[in-house]
Amino acid sequence: MDMGSILLNSSLQWVLFSTTILGIAAGTIGCLAYWKKQSLLSDSLAHAALPGVVIAYLMLGEKNLIIMIIGAGISALLGAYFIHFIQSSTRIKEDTAMGMILSVFFGFGIMLLTIVNRTAGGNQSGLDSFIFGQAAAMVQSDVVTMFCLTSVVILIVFIGFKEWKLYLFDPNFAKGLGLSLKWMNGIYMTIFVTTIVVGIQAVGVILIAALIIIPSVSARYWTHSFKTMILLSAIMGGISGALGTFISALGSSWPTGPFIVLFAAALFIISLLFGKEHGLLIQYIQRKRHKRLVGFHANNIRLKTKEVE
Amino acid sequence: MTYTGWIIMTASLVGLSCGIIGVFLILRKMAMMADAISHTVLLGIVTAYLVTKELSGIHMLVGAIIAGLLTAFMVQWLHTLGVQEHASLGIVFTTLFAIGVILIATSVGNAHLDVKHALMGEITFIPWERMALPVIGEVPKATALLALIVMFVTFCIVAFYKEWKITTFDPALAASLGIPVVFMHYLFMCLVSVTTVASFDAVGAIMVVAMLITPAASAYLWTDRLSIMLLLSGSFGVIAAIAGYYIAAFMDTSISGSMAFATGLVFLFSFLFSPKHGLFASRGKLLKGNLKF
Numbered sequence: 077m078d079m080g081s082i083l084l085n086s087s088l089q090w091v092l093f094s095t096t097i098l099g100i101a102a103g104t105i106g107c108l109a110y111w112k113k114q115s116l117l118s119d120s121l122a123h124a125a126l127p128g129v130v131i132a133y134l135m136l137g138e139k140n141l142i143i144m145i146i147g148a149g150i151s152a153l154l155g156a157y158f159i160h161f162i163q164s165s166t167r168i169k170e171d172t173a174m175g176m177i178l179s180v181f182f183g184f185g186i187m188l189l190t191i192v193n194r195t196a197g198g199n200q201s202g203l204d205s206f207i208f209g210q211a212a213a214m215v216q217s218d219v220v221t222m223f224c225l226t227s228v229v230i231l232i233v234f235i236g237f238k239e240w241k242l243y244l245f246d247p248n249f250a251k252g253l254g255l256s257l258k259w260m261n262g263i264y265m266t267i268f269v270t271t272i273v274v275g276i277q278a279v280g281v282i283l284i285a286a287l288i289i290i291p292s293v294s295a296r297y298w299t300h301s302f303k304t305m306i307l308l309s310a311i312m313g314g315i316s317g318a319l320g321t322f323i324s325a326l327g328s329s330w331p332t333g334p335f336i337v338l339f340a341a342a343l344f345i346i347s348l349l350f351g352k353e354h355g356l357l358i359q360y361i362q363r364k365r366h367k368r369l370v371g372f373h374a375n376n377i378r379l380k381t382k383e384v385e
Numbered sequence: 386m387t388y389t390g391w392i393i394m395t396a397s398l399v400g401l402s403c404g405i406i407g408v409f410l411i412l413r414k415m416a417m418m419a420d421a422i423s424h425t426v427l428l429g430i431v432t433a434y435l436v437t438k439e440l441s442g443i444h445m446l447v448g449a450i451i452a453g454l455l456t457a458f459m460v461q462w463l464h465t466l467g468v469q470e471h472a473s474l475g476i477v478f479t480t481l482f483a484i485g486v487i488l489i490a491t492s493v494g495n496a497h498l499d500v501k502h503a504l505m506g507e508i509t510f511i512p513w514e515r516m517a518l519p520v521i522g523e524v525p526k527a528t529a530l531l532a533l534i535v536m537f538v539t540f541c542i543v544a545f546y547k548e549w550k551i552t553t554f555d556p557a558l559a560a561s562l563g564i565p566v567v568f569m570h571y572l573f574m575c576l577v578s579v580t581t582v583a584s585f586d587a588v589g590a591i592m593v594v595a596m597l598i599t600p601a602a603s604a605y606l607w608t609d610r611l612s613i614m615l616l617l618s619g620s621f622g623v624i625a626a627i628a629g630y631y632i633a634a635f636m637d638t639s640i641s642g643s644m645a646f647a648t649g650l651v652f653l654f655s656f657l658f659s660p661k662h663g664l665f666a667s668r669g670k671l672l673k674g675n676l677k678f
Contacts (some may be wrong), residue, residue: 116417116471119479123591166662168411171471172602175416176652179595183645186505186592190639207504282424282591286479293472331490334483341480354467 088325091211094219095317095336098271098278099287101226103313104233105271106292107306108264111244115292117156119285120174122272124155126185126281129206130192141218141277145225148273155181156265182281209280211321211332218277225274229267233306236263241302279333287313290340297351316340391512391525396626396644398531399584399596402538404622406580407601408615409542409573412553417471418457419597421478422574423581423590425456427504428485430582435492445582453578454571456481506589506641527586534583538576542615545569550611588641595645596622603648603655606662621651 109115128151132144155177162173214222233240242250243260251257275284295309320336349356386394410419429452433444456477463473511527542549551559552569560566577597584593600621604614628651629644636643657664 110469110472113469113471115469115475119420119475162656165664166606166656168602168605169414169416171414172411172416172598175420175594175598176602176649178420179591179645180599180649180652183592183595183642184649186642187633187636187638187646190642191636194637283479283483285475286483289472289475289479293468293476327491329490331486334486334490337479337483338487341476341483344476348466356466 088321090216090219091214091325091332092318092321094214094222095211095278095321095332096314097223097226097317098275099291099313099315099317099336100310101229101271101313102275102284102287103291103295103309103311104230104306105268106288106290106313107295107302107309108233108240108244109268109288110292110296111302112264114268115289116171116174116285117159118268118272118288119282120159120178121152121155121269122276122281122284123178123185124181125149125152125269125273125276126182126206127151127188128154129276130185130188134188134192141221145221145270145273145277148276149269151181152269152273153265156269206276207281209276209278209283209331209333211278211324214277222274222277225270229271230310232263232267237303237306245302279336280331283333283337286337286340287316290337290344291316294340294344294347294351297347297353297355300353312340312343316343388512391528392508392640393627393630395508395511395525395528395531395587396630396640397623398528398535399587399593400600400622400624400626400644401619402531402535402580402622403584403593403596404600404604404619405538405542405615406576407597407599407622408604408611408618409549409553410577410597411601411605412611413573416598416602417474418460418574419577419581420594421460421474422453422456422577423593423597424478424482425452425485426578426581426585427590428452428481428488429578430585431485431488435488446579449578449582450575452481453574453581457571457574504590505639506585506587506592508587508640511586527583531583531587534579538580541572541576553611588644592641592645595648596625599645599648599652600625603652606655606659609661621648625651 106115106118109118125148128147128149129144130147131151132147133139135147136143159170159173159177162168162176163170239250239255239260242253242255243257243264247257250260271288272284275287279287291309291313292305294312295305298308299305316336316339319339320334321332323339324330324332324335347355350358352358407419410416426449429448429450430445431448432452433448437444459477460470460473463476464470468476512525514526515523516526516529548559548564548569551562552564552566556566559569580597581590581593584596588596601614601618603621604617607617608614625647626644629647630640632638632647633640633643655663658666660666
């Protein structure tokens with residue numbers, strides 16, 4: 077297959093479209109999560125969503141994306157609540173609680189999944205698609221569902237941009253202005269979980285966290301403005317989604333999720349090296365210039381002391 | 386020993402080694418590092434396989450140690466460059482894991498390596514691959530490896546018990562006493578990687594996190610003494626492993642999944658009934674407090 081015929085393939089176009097918009101949504105939400113210092117929570121909640129997916133499937137008896145997303149969402153929110161509850165009511169720290177919920181929920185999910193697979197006649201394909209994502213297997217109705225949900229997420233972030241900024245950077249001031257932090261928290265958690273569970277279908281339980289974490293950190297290397305950061309992060313997420321999907325379509329049964337992550341990581345490395353703010357190259361040049369200045373002054377002082385002598 | 390006997394034995398060894406290591410993981414506030422290392426170890430195994438073209442214990446161990454150290458080092462490096470700690474963890478492990486999966490999907494492919502197997506573990510295969518040992522006789526390979534790891538981990542912990550204790554609770558003091566804190570940190574990362582890779586066959590990458598963190602967190606609710614916490618956590622690990630096996634046998638489902646689930650049950654029990662930090666105990670204290678005033 078040459079590249080042209082791949083691009084013209086209409087089912088691939090749908091998939092490309094959906095992973096791109098997923099990347100944009102994940103990049104956007106990622107910035108909020110970054111400033112809430114909750115990057116890794118996305119990993120935890122993605123794993124915690126698994127039992128919900130399986131239970132939804134068990135109750136329905138067939139694959140229906142919307143119901144499974146609702147199930148995943150409930151399960152992930154339950155996980156988030158447990159994490160919060162454990163760390164607030166015992167002396168156990170947040171990341172221990174996250175690790176526990178992640179692995180125990182996932183283990184429970186695998187238990188259920190094994191039972192489902194056994195009763196459904198040993199069909200293992202469902203398992204793989206939720207762990208590594210199966211963007212290529214998405215049908216048009218899945219894409220429409222994904223598109224609607226991610227659009228809502230992106231819209232909520234952009235419409236309430238000013239409120240989000242206050243909520244993240246000066247919650248006390250936000251409270252003073254009459255903004256309900258409880259509501260903001262609730263909305264934030266809802267769109268965060270929505271992005272995660274929508275992403276599971278495309279890139280899988282393990283790697284959706286990458287799509288949320290990496291673009292936001294990369295964007296941080298180019299700007300100090302929150303608005304620009306969100307835009308850049310969204311763009312980088314979208315580009316990684318598109319390129320990763322495209323490359324994985326070149327090979328036979330190449331996994332989509334890992335390639336998307338690889339492109340996100342490549343963009344991160346570029347940002348880390350050449351980023352305008354605190355990039356390694358800039359830092360190196362600044363240090364060198366600083367050293368030269370120091371050297372110059374030291375020389376001057378030496379000359380002056382000689383003159384004095 | 387019977388087939389079931391070997392499985393339970395293997396599972397208990399996983400529970401024991403993970404339980405012991407887990408105590409230091411959560412006391413050093415590195416629980417999510419366990420999650421990260423358990424994923425990146427996959428890349429280590431794949432690379433070891435690509436280099437040596439065989440899947441033997443020692444190559445896998447070396448690969449895993451290198452991958453684990455690389456993870457710890459890269460996370461630390463990104464953190465010193467100003468990336469938030471959690472974010473740098475997330476970047477490093479997802480990227481290395483993605484590379485591992487891509488390597489398997491593109492080049493190793495049909496070989497012995499299987500991502501699903503590595504992630505979920507397949508303890509039922511373990512008793513089939515045996516090796517002959519002097520004195521003891523025929524032993525499954527994975528079980529022998531695990532036993533070796535348990536001995537090694539226990540030796541490392543016991544031999545440097547005081548050093549581990551000080552570096553864990555007061556790194557500044559440890560440094561001023563001349564204990565090589567950084568070296569201990571990376572040695573610990575080695576221990577985590579080795580334990581993880583030895584448990585891989587039995588429980589897989591994700592459920593090993595449950596075995597590492599949950600028994601230790603449960604033990605943390607029962608005691609304030611490190612030595613007792615180590616004993617409790619090890620026992621919780623073994624209990625969860627055995628209970629998990631029987632739950633799985635009863636429901637005819639994934640053994641590794643139900644072992645992870647069983648650790649959750651152990652934690653739930655501790656969370657509710659621990660005399661000091663349990664939910665009922667603290668509620669009771671609150672109630673008493675309310676009555677007094």
